Amino acid sequence: MMDLMVTPAHYVMLAAILFGLGAFGALTRRSGLMLLMCVELMLNAANLVFVAYGKQYGDTGGQVIAFFIMAIAAAEAAVGLAILIGVFRTRLNLDVDDLTSLRDEV
Amino acid sequence: MLASVLFYFGAAVLLVAAVFVISAKSPMRSAMALIVALCAQAFLYVLLDAAFVAAMQVLVYAGAIMVLFTFVIMLLNMQAEHQTQRSLLSFSRLGGGIAIGYFVWRIISSVTHADSKPVDGSVLAIGKLLLSDYLFAFEAISIVLLVAVIGAVVLGLKRLT
Structure with a gap:
């Protein structure tokens, strides 16, 4: 029966899987928008770890940090989407494989 | 249960x-x-x-x-996405998947189970922490948000000269 008990460690395992999914998506999808959404998934995994460990140690600080990550995610989404719109305006697609104009010519 | x-x-x-x-x-x-x-x-x-x-x-x-x-x-x-239809099992995708899978497995196998403790997640407790222990971070995050808003507006302007 003890095995069925859910401890905060289970939430950390779930967050690890979620982070892995987000990282895999960020590496394999080519649209810039999908990249941003996968980054949101990874940030959420980090959030889940903070809240879970806050529960494990009985500390509200974990939840406060989760708020800060939410604020950072909002800032990232605003700036990232503004950049994507700028990219779309000049190139008419968002394929991140094509964004090579800053790459050093060798 | x-x-x-x-x-x-x-x-x-x-x-x-x-x-x-x-x-x-x-x-x-x-x-x-x-x-x-x-x-x-x-x-x-x-x-x-x-x-x-x-x-x-x-x-x-x-x-x-x-x-x-x-x-x-x-x-x-x-x-x-109009894919140039890379095969699902391309070498890079497989390698990246294995690397990420190993990373996730290392985390999963290293966590230690411990009983949870009661934690106060009320607005009152969080608000008190935000304005005492985390006051500097709270003020810093407001500046970050302000900078992000200004940055988004600047990036969204029609002409960047």
């Missing part, structure tokens, strides 16, 4: 939605799946005694941020 059933339910919804996010062809479907995933995570926050964080998750994440995403998707009239 009920708590573990609820946990596995929320975790299953979250993982299925996350898989759909990274596998859906059209960005709009990914965004909708991401909203489901974020709401499932808010459900898990409630199970972790973080009711206020859960409310903010729904309001800020599933509400504000995802509205921004769907707005941009509709504004740009994005079609599904």
Whole structure:
């Protein structure tokens, strides 16, 4: 029966899987928008770890940090989407494989 | 017992939605799946005694941020990625998948189980912490948000000279 008990460690395992999914998506999808959404998934995994460990140690600080990550995610989404719109305006697609104009010519 | 059933339910919804996010062809479907995933995570926050964080998750994440995403998707009239159809088992994809899988497995095998303690997730407790222990970070994050708003406006201007 003890095995069925859910401890905060289970939430950390779930967050690890979620982070892995987000990282895999960020590496394999080519649209810039999908990249941003996968980054949101990874940030959420980090959030889940903070809240879970806050529960494990009985500390509200974990939840406060989760708020800060939410604020950072909002800032990232605003700036990232503004950049994507700028990219779309000049190139008419968002394929991140094509964004090579800053790459050093060798 | 009920708590573990609820946990596995929320975790299953979250993982299925996350898989759909990274596998859906059209960005709009990914965004909708991401909203489901974020709401499932808010459900898990409630199970972790973080009711206020859960409310903010729904309001800020599933509400504000995802509205921004769907707005941009509709504004740009994005079609599904026209893949040059790389095979699903290309070498780089396989290698990256194995590396990430190893990373996840290392985390999963290294966590130690410990009993949870009661934690106060009320607005009062969080507000007190925000204005005492985390006061500097609180002020810094407000400046970061201000800079992000100004930056987004500048980036969105018609002509950058």
